[in-house]
Amino acid sequence: MLFHVRMDVQLPPDLAPDARASLLARERDRALELQAAGSWPELWRIVGEYANFSIFDVESNDDLHEILSSLPLFPYMSIQVTPLARHPSKLGA
Numbered sequence: 001m002l003f004h005v006r007m008d009v010q011l012p013p014d015l016a017p018d019a020r021a022s023l024l025a026r027e028r029d030r031a032l033e034l035q036a037a038g039s040w041p042e043l044w045r046i047v048g049e050y051a052n053f054s055i056f057d058v059e060s061n062d063d064l065h066e067i068l069s070s071l072p073l074f075p076y077m078s079i080q081v082t083p084l085a086r087h088p089s090k091l092g093a
């Protein structure tokens with residue numbers, strides 16, 4: 001199942017620099033792990049925003065929720081999920 005996900009990051013302004021660096025490093029490691037596993041095939045920065053558009057390829061809604069809530073940045077993100085279906089006019093569909 002494919003999902004389009006928008007993540008908007010809002011870090012606490014008073015987060016200590018060390019804690020911020022550690023949090024972002026853990027988020028990056030988890031993102032790389034999920035990309036390598038094929039669960040997170042697309043990750044794009046939204047120009048001019050601390051936000052991304054992502055595509056997740058997972059087995060179920062529950063799997064997506066588990067993945068998203070496992071992200072170290074999860075407590076600091078607003079997340080919007082849109083389930084995707086194949087479009088009949090897509091070349092090769």
Ligand SMILES: O=C(O)CC1=CCC(=O)O1
Pocket residue numbers: 007009027028029031050051052073
């Ligand atoms: O920077 C972001 O948009 C949040 C994020 C997702 C994966 C990652 O490494 O950072």
